[in-house]
Amino acid sequence: MIVLKTARELELMREAGRISAMALQVAGEHIKPGVTTKEIDTIVHDYIVGEGAIPSFLGYGGFPGSACISINNEVIHGIPKKTKVIQPGDIVSVDVGACIHGFHGDNAFTFPVGEISEEAQRLLDVTRQSLELGVKAAVAGNRIGDIGHAVQTYVEANGMAVVKKYVGHGVGEHLHESPDVPNFGRPGRGARLVPGMTIAIEPMVNAVGENVRVLADDWTTVTVSGSLSAHFEYTIAITENGPVVLTRP
Template sequence: MVVLKTKRELSAMREAGKISSRALRLAGEAVQPGVSTWEIDRLVREFIEKQGAVPTFLGYGGFPASSCISVNNVVIHGIPSKDAVIRQGDIVSIDIGATYEGFVGDNAWTFPCGDVSQEAQALMDATREALFEGIQAARPGNRIGDIGSTVQRYVEARGYSVVRDFVGHGVGAKMHEDPSVPNYGTPGRGVRLLPGMTIAIEPMINAGVKEVKVLKDGWTTVTADGKLSAHFEHSVAITENGPVILTLPD
């Protein structure tokens, strides 16, 4: 069931989004050669808790950290570790949720560690732009398929593939609400977008094939062919005047 948010609830989600976005910015600044993903996760948890919020991911379904940190060919759900040290040229996808006053702000970004290859930069650029193309399609009267098809067309025209096994989602009092928000689809199909809906749009785009596999830890998801992947996400409100990004730092 899709839950439409009131103005008060949207305001609370904006505050949660600010905290989550600021935590993500802090995490991105920490992406440096020699830094472990565990250290970045520690910074994220400390920041969120100092804001009076709760790290949404910590303990969610048994996840052991406050952020998902996925490097290079890891698509999503990378578990932070002291042994996972970031190197020059890596691309690092960081996904963070913060719960504040009962509502969730969920966002992700892929950060370069220093100078990266042209291939990596092009993939990140395309995935980021696909996110904003998808957000522009999130207008009242459109349908979920309009978002997914917009993302799909944008990245496939550039030679990339869209992950099918994981999708975006509704977000609000829970991190995962209805509706599902795939990054692929058919225009004019799916749930109709209405003012008050809040969704997380999150393209997960691979440089190679679309297939992925989950490792034995039950979380870490990697590209099936070992090629790079990028992940960008914003929580977005559907309003009468169009889409409003809820996960901005200011």
């Protein structure tokens, strides 16, 4: 069931979104060569708690961190580790959420570490633009399929592949709610978008091939091709005046 939010609930989600966005920004400010992903996770955790919120991911389904931190060919769900050291030229995807007043925000960004390859920069540019196109399609009266179609067609036109095994989702009192928001689809299909809906649009894009696999830790998901992967995400609200991004710093 899709839960529509009241005006008051949307204000609470704005606060959750603000904290989530700021936690992501703070993470990015500390991503440098020589820093471990565990150190980044601690920074994210401390920021969220310092804002009076709860890290949405910590303990979710047994996940051991406050942020998912995935490097290079890791698509999503990278477990923060003291032994995983960020290197020059890496691309680092950070996915983080915060819960306050009973509502969640959820967002992700892939950060370049110093000078990165032309291929990596193009992947980041395409993935980020596909998110913006997905948001642009998220207007009241459209359908979920219109969002996925906008993302997929742009990514594939640029010779890359959207991950189909994992999708975006509704967000609210639960971190994951209905409806699913795939990064692929046919226009005019799926649930209709109406004011009061709050969803996470999150393109996960591989430089080569859509297939992914989960490592032995049961979390970290990598590209089967070994190619780079990028991940960008906003939590947005559907309103009568167009989509509103709730996770902007």
